[in-house]
Amino acid sequence: MAISSFHPPVRTLMGPGPSDVHPRILSALGRPTLGHLDPLFVGMMDETKELLKYAFQTRNELTLPISAPGSAGMEACFVNLVEPGDKVLVCVNGVFGNRMIENVTRCGATAVRVDFPWGSAVEPAAVEAALKEHGDVKVLAFVHAETSTGALSDAQALCGLAKKYKALSIVDAVTSMGGVPLLVDEWQADAVYSGSQKCLSCTPGLSPVTFSDAAVAAIKARQHPVQSWFLDMNLILGYWGEGGKRAYHHTAPVNALYGLHESLVMLQEEGLENAWQRHASMHNALAAGLDVLGIQFVVEEGQRLPQLNSVYIPDGVDDATTRQFLLAKYDLEIGAGLGDLAGKVWRIGLMGYSARMENITLLLKALAAAMTEQGYQCSGEQAVTAAEAALK
Amino acid sequence: MAISSFHPPVRTLMGPGPSDVHPRILSALGRPTLGHLDPLFVGMMDETKELLKYAFQTRNELTLPISAPGSAGMEACFVNLVEPGDKVLVCVNGVFGNRMIENVTRCGATAVRVDFPWGSAVEPAAVEAALKEHGDVKVLAFVHAETSTGALSDAQALCGLAKKYKALSIVDAVTSMGGVPLLVDEWQADAVYSGSQKCLSCTPGLSPVTFSDAAVAAIKARQHPVQSWFLDMNLILGYWGEGGKRAYHHTAPVNALYGLHESLVMLQEEGLENAWQRHASMHNALAAGLDVLGIQFVVEEGQRLPQLNSVYIPDGVDDATTRQFLLAKYDLEIGAGLGDLAGKVWRIGLMGYSARMENITLLLKALAAAMTEQGYQCSGEQAVTAAEAALK
Numbered sequence: 194m195a196i197s198s199f200h201p202p203v204r205t206l207m208g209p210g211p212s213d214v215h216p217r218i219l220s221a222l223g224r225p226t227l228g229h230l231d232p233l234f235v236g237m238m239d240e241t242k243e244l245l246k247y248a249f250q251t252r253n254e255l256t257l258p259i260s261a262p263g264s265a266g267m268e269a270c271f272v273n274l275v276e277p278g279d280k281v282l283v284c285v286n287g288v289f290g291n292r293m294i295e296n297v298t299r300c301g302a303t304a305v306r307v308d309f310p311w312g313s314a315v316e317p318a319a320v321e322a323a324l325k326e327h328g329d330v331k332v333l334a335f336v337h338a339e340t341s342t343g344a345l346s347d348a349q350a351l352c353g354l355a356k357k358y359k360a361l362s363i364v365d366a367v368t369s370m371g372g373v374p375l376l377v378d379e380w381q382a383d384a385v386y387s388g389s390q391k392c393l394s395c396t397p398g399l400s401p402v403t404f405s406d407a408a409v410a411a412i413k414a415r416q417h418p419v420q421s422w423f424l425d426m427n428l429i430l431g432y433w434g435e436g437g438k439r440a441y442h443h444t445a446p447v448n449a450l451y452g453l454h455e456s457l458v459m460l461q462e463e464g465l466e467n468a469w470q471r472h473a474s475m476h477n478a479l480a481a482g483l484d485v486l487g488i489q490f491v492v493e494e495g496q497r498l499p500q501l502n503s504v505y506i507p508d509g510v511d512d513a514t515t516r517q518f519l520l521a522k523y524d525l526e527i528g529a530g531l532g533d534l535a536g537k538v539w540r541i542g543l544m545g546y547s548a549r550m551e552n553i554t555l556l557l558k559a560l561a562a563a564m565t566e567q568g569y570q571c572s573g574e575q576a577v578t579a580a581e582a583a584l585k
Numbered sequence: 586m587a588i589s590s591f592h593p594p595v596r597t598l599m600g601p602g603p604s605d606v607h608p609r610i611l612s613a614l615g616r617p618t619l620g621h622l623d624p625l626f627v628g629m630m631d632e633t634k635e636l637l638k639y640a641f642q643t644r645n646e647l648t649l650p651i652s653a654p655g656s657a658g659m660e661a662c663f664v665n666l667v668e669p670g671d672k673v674l675v676c677v678n679g680v681f682g683n684r685m686i687e688n689v690t691r692c693g694a695t696a697v698r699v700d701f702p703w704g705s706a707v708e709p710a711a712v713e714a715a716l717k718e719h720g721d722v723k724v725l726a727f728v729h730a731e732t733s734t735g736a737l738s739d740a741q742a743l744c745g746l747a748k749k750y751k752a753l754s755i756v757d758a759v760t761s762m763g764g765v766p767l768l769v770d771e772w773q774a775d776a777v778y779s780g781s782q783k784c785l786s787c788t789p790g791l792s793p794v795t796f797s798d799a800a801v802a803a804i805k806a807r808q809h810p811v812q813s814w815f816l817d818m819n820l821i822l823g824y825w826g827e828g829g830k831r832a833y834h835h836t837a838p839v840n841a842l843y844g845l846h847e848s849l850v851m852l853q854e855e856g857l858e859n860a861w862q863r864h865a866s867m868h869n870a871l872a873a874g875l876d877v878l879g880i881q882f883v884v885e886e887g888q889r890l891p892q893l894n895s896v897y898i899p900d901g902v903d904d905a906t907t908r909q910f911l912l913a914k915y916d917l918e919i920g921a922g923l924g925d926l927a928g929k930v931w932r933i934g935l936m937g938y939s940a941r942m943e944n945i946t947l948l949l950k951a952l953a954a955a956m957t958e959q960g961y962q963c964s965g966e967q968a969v970t971a972a973e974a975a976l977k
Contacts, residue, residue, distance in 0.1 A: 196632045196853065198609070199846050201625060203617045211839060214618045217590070222840055223615040225595045226606045226788055228918045233593060240588045260790065261653035264835040265815045295814050390836060396618055398652065398790065398838025420812050422687050423657045441923070443656040444782060446790025447603060448614055449841055454591050461588065526620045531833065 204520075205547075207556055208528030209340050209501060210368070211390035211397045212544035214452075218395055221455035222448050229445040237454055238433060238445070244457035247465070248370055248393070249385060249403045251377035255426065256403040257433040258389070258453055260446050263367045266386030266400025268296055269424040270363045271334075273404075273412050274384055277301030279331040282323055282360070284315040284351070288341035288531050289365055293334045300420065305330070311533060312503065314496040315346040317354060324358040333360045338369035340391075341531045343503035343540065344492045345373060352380040361408055367391060370401070371460055372472045372500035372544060383408040389449075392472065392500055394545025395456035398449050456545075472499040474584060475548040479541065481583035482557040482576040486564070491538055500548065502541040503534070507569060512536050515563045523559040553580050596912075597939075599948055600920030601732050601893060602760070603782035603789045604936035606844075610787055613847035614840050621837040629846055630825060630837070636849035639857070640762055640785070641777060641795045643769035647818065648795040649825040650781070650845055652838050655759045658778030658792025660688055661816040662755045663726075665796075665804050666776055669693030671723040674715055674752070676707040676743070680733035680923050681757055685726045692812065697722070703925060704895065706888040707738040709746060716750040725752045730761035732783075733923045735895035735932065736884045737765060744772040753800055759783060762793070763852055764864045764892035764936060775800040781841075784864065784892055786937025787848035790841050848937075864891040866976060867940040871933065873975035874949040874968035878956070883930055892940065894933040895926070899961060904928050907955045915951040945972050 206213045227234040238257075245256050259266045271293070275281055279302040283293045286309035297304035307323045309315055315335050324330055333355040337348045348364055355362035361383040369375050371392030377385055383405045390397035404412070404426065412419075412426055419425040423443065431440035460468060476499030480490070483504060491503035506512055512529065516539075519525040528540035541556065554577050561573030598605045619626040630649075637648050651658045663685070667673055671694040675685045678701035689696035699715045701707055707727050716722055725747040729740045740756055747754035753775040761767050763784030769777055775797045782789035796804070796818065804811075804818055811817040815835065823832035852860060868891030872882070875896060883895035898904055904921065908931075911917040920932035933948065946969050953965030 196636055196850055198613070198850055199616075199629045199632070199843060201617050201619045201629075201843075204619055204623065206618065206620055208620055210836060211618050211620065214840075219615040219617070219840075221590070223611040224591075225593050225611070226598065226603050227593045227596055228598055228600055228603065229789065231596065231912070231918065237591045237593075240591070244588055261657060261815065262835045262838065265653060265657075268813065268815045292814065299810055299812050299814055388836070396838065396840040397621065397836040398841050418691055420691050421660065422684065422691055423653065423660045443654045444602060444780070444789040446654065446788065446838075446841065448606075448611075448788040448844075449790050449838065451591060451593075452840075458588055458590055520623070526623065 202524055205525045205552060205555060207542050207547055207552060208526045209540045209542050210388065210544060212394050212542055212547040214396055215394050215459065215546040217459065218452045218455045221451040222396065224451050226447050229447055230439055234447060235439060241450060241454050241457065242433065244461060245401050248457060248460055249377045250375065250379065251403050253377065253403045253405055255409055255430060258450065259400040259402055260443060261400060262398055263386065263388030263400045265424065266388065266402050267292065267365060268421065269402055269426065270384040270386050271296035271300055272419050272421045272424055273426045274332055274361055274363065274408060275300040275302045276415055276417050280305060280327060280329055281332045281334060282307065282327065282330045284309065284320060284335035286313055286315055286342065286344060287311050287336065287339035289336045289339060312342045312344055312491040314344050315351060317347060317350040320351060321354050324354060324360065330358060330360045332363055334363040336365040337375065338373065338498050338501065340368045340501055342491060342534065343498045343501045344496050345498045348382065349380045352382045356381055361411060368498065368501055371468055373498065374469055377403055389453050392545045393456045393460065395452050396449065398446065399453050472543060472548050475543045475553060476502065478550065478580040478583045479543060479553050482553060482580035485576040485579045486557065486561060486571045500542065500544045502543065503538050504541065505538055507564065510564050510567050510569055514567065518563040518566065519559050523555065525555060525559050550584065594916055597917045597944060597947060599934050599939055599944060600918045601932045601934055602780065602936060604786050604934055604939040606788055607786050607851065607938045609851060610844045610847045613843040614788065616843050618839050621839055622831055626839060627831060633842060633846050633849065634825065636853060637793050640849060640852055641769045642767065642771065643795050645769065645795045645797055647801055647822060650842065651792040651794055652835060653792060654790055655778065655780030655792045657816065658780065658794050659684065659757060660813065661794055661818065662776040662778050663688035663692055664811050664813045664816055665818045666724055666753055666755060666800060667692040667694045668807055668809050672697060672719060672721055673724045673726060674699065674719065674722045676701065676712060676727035678705055678707055678734065678736060679703050679728065679731035681728045681731060704734045704736055704883045706736050707743060709739060709742040712743060713746050716746060722750060722752045724755055726755040728757040729767065730765065730890050730893065732760045732893055734883060734926065735890045735893045736888050737890045740774065741772045744774045748773055753803060760890065760893055763860055765890065766861055769795055781845050784937045785848045785852065787844050788841065790838065791845050864935060864940050867891065867935045867945060868894065870942065870972040870975045871935060871945050874945060874972035877968040877971045878953060878963045892934065892936045894935065895930050896933065897930055899956065902956050902959050902961055906959065910955040910958065911951050915947065917947060917951050942976065
């Protein structure tokens with residue numbers, strides 16, 4: 194069979210994630226592997242926790258990266274906070290709300306779903322009505338930034354509702370962290386998970402999580418053991434605990450954590466507010482350019498995620514043909530639609546290191562070329578000019 | 586707070602894992618990140634499956650790496666094969682047998698434990714007696730290579746017993762794959778998991794698994810949904826399925842998989858039999874050197890793992906002092922004992938790229954120096970001479 198080493202081309206990643214990985218982070222991945230109990234590595238773990246507290250804007254002691262992708266971070270939140278028989282209110286406005294329901298039912302709990310149109314934000318008034326109707330909701334779960342549609346929900350209002358009705362909140366911040374404000378302590382969010390491969394511009398595979406004191410108290414007061422050994426926060430805490438002795442749990446993904454550490458150092462260097470501002474500015478530039486191309490957004494203004502732009506595919510333009518053209522001719526990746534939006538929309542990511550003017554320029558030119566090939570009238574040059582003007 | 590980039594020193598890793606990572610693998614980790622649905626990446630996933638089939642010596646279609654460390658691979662096997670109310674016979678001769686019991690009970694199943702002294706292999710006669718006593722065992726679970734003690738059990742005999750008593754087998758091959766013969770199809774093992782950071786010499790964070798047709802049939806015949814969404818093989822299969830369309834499940838850890846692919850290419854280049862032979866030869870050399878130093882093995886000859894050598898700490902020599910000396914003066918890591926063996930033994934790994942004569946030479950000299958510092962009489966030079974002689 195004789196399979197050879199794999200040498201990938203250099204792509205520009207403007208889909209829903211992974212985003213472009215900064216060269217400093219790629220370089221960190223290949224540094225010499227340390228033992229996972231080496232005092233120097235343990236020191237790096239402590240630094241990573243501090244940096245994550247900054248990224249989450251929290252003082253929560255239980256703040257660390259789960260050694261697996263974001264969907265494992267989601268599961269970590271659910272299996273630790275939810276017990277058999279519990280009632281969980283889940284807001285569904287895209288793919289990831291549905292996945293939350295899967296998690297709830299697999300915990301032996303009851304999911305009460307509140308649906309919203311895909312492409313819209315979660316509406317707090319509807320959530321409050323549902324919380325009132327069901328007096329005994331233990332957990333309110335929602336997606337802050339829906340990666341499947343590009344809608345941003347009001348996490349502050351929703352976490353406030355959870356507190357008002359004495360429920361815990363679980364917040365999916367996979368795509369929001371580093372791209373838009375995420376203020377865990379100020380909003381009093383209880384369990385929040387994110388992903389390494391979105392606005393942190395790190396490689397995929399790690400899921401930062403944070404748990405409030407109330408969440409930790411709920412975990413400690415559980416009547417049933419956590420159904421997952423790998424994701425049991427009681428055990429993970431012993432491994433990631435502050436300084437000193439580490440209780441062996443699993444073997445940490447050492448080199449992947451080098452990458453996450455470097456990405457968080459870069460976020461600290463740029464400053465969170467500056468990173469949010471950069472994502473907002475680049476979104477404005479992209480939107481101005483897409484407007485010139487006659488491309489419309491799925492999500493209405495005011496609810497749009499700057500870092501994940503869902504747009505309708507124009508009439509007469511084919512989804513797969515276009516994406517294949519971009520990949521083949523420009524080494525450029527954009528995302529397809531998911532679920533009901535498959536074939537109808539593209540998802541254009543401006544996350545982390547991908548949120549740069551040179552990426553936007555490439556995208557607008559390449560997209561115009563792809564559509565022109567299919568007989569659609571547009572000018573990439575004019576789109577770029579509009580994008581540049583919007584930046585000023 | 587201002588935390589800087591992390592620059593680890595170059596250590597020699599001769600503990601229980603991670604082992605030394607080959608420079609080719611470190612280099613692969615930093616290659617440009619592709620989208621996880623990019624056709625080129627999907628092609629690499631298919632190659633990785635083929636290479637894993639070779640490493641497992643299986644034709645099982647359901648052979649792939651779980652996107653998380655070995656303990657998640659263990660959990661994947663248990664949550665997919667075990668249902669509430671099932672009876673699982675678990676052989677316990679070290680830390681990882683105990684962890685299997687944790688997995689069984691968290692699945693709502695009953696664990697029947699058969700204990701063996703730590704440092705000994707699992708005794709098939711005792712297992713057969715237990716299988717006879719409990720007529721309705723659904724799964725027999727055991728550890729092929731106990732990383733906590735260095736004992737190698739007869740996986741062929743144990744898988745044969747499972748078949749004889751109409752049970753499925755779950756085999757922990759975390760430390761065995763690539764270091765000693767592991768013949769999944771010939772032995773008719775049903776669910777086997779391994780780790781990337783042992784004899785494959787890759788970085789930690791991935792867990793290769795393989796499931797037989799009988800195991801797949803059991804998964805498909807389940808009465809209850811798999812309690813983990815992230816580890817549900819029905820869903821993972823859709824993502825890693827053969828060629829063509831991939832159903833989105835989670836975002837694969839792209840760069841970590843570059844590393845695993847490269848490590849498997851290297852295993853293919855060396856040849857499995859040659860890799861096994863190299864581990865055996867290096868073990869013989871190490872054993873000859875340790876003998877000169879007056880250091881005794883925990884496990885009796887014939888049951889010893891070549892790649893993981895548990896040895897008693899000599900009288901008058903302190904565990905922590907010695908390991909700190911090795912790390913500080915030689916940048917050399919060896920492993921501590923776990924559980925009842927803590928403070929009494931060292932675990933010396935000769936896994937993958939660590940199984941080289943230059944590592945053995947360094948270890949023998951460094952260990953002799955550390956013990957001499959503590960007043961123990963020995964000669965590192967003589968130990969090295971004996972090790973070299975044993976190689977011829």
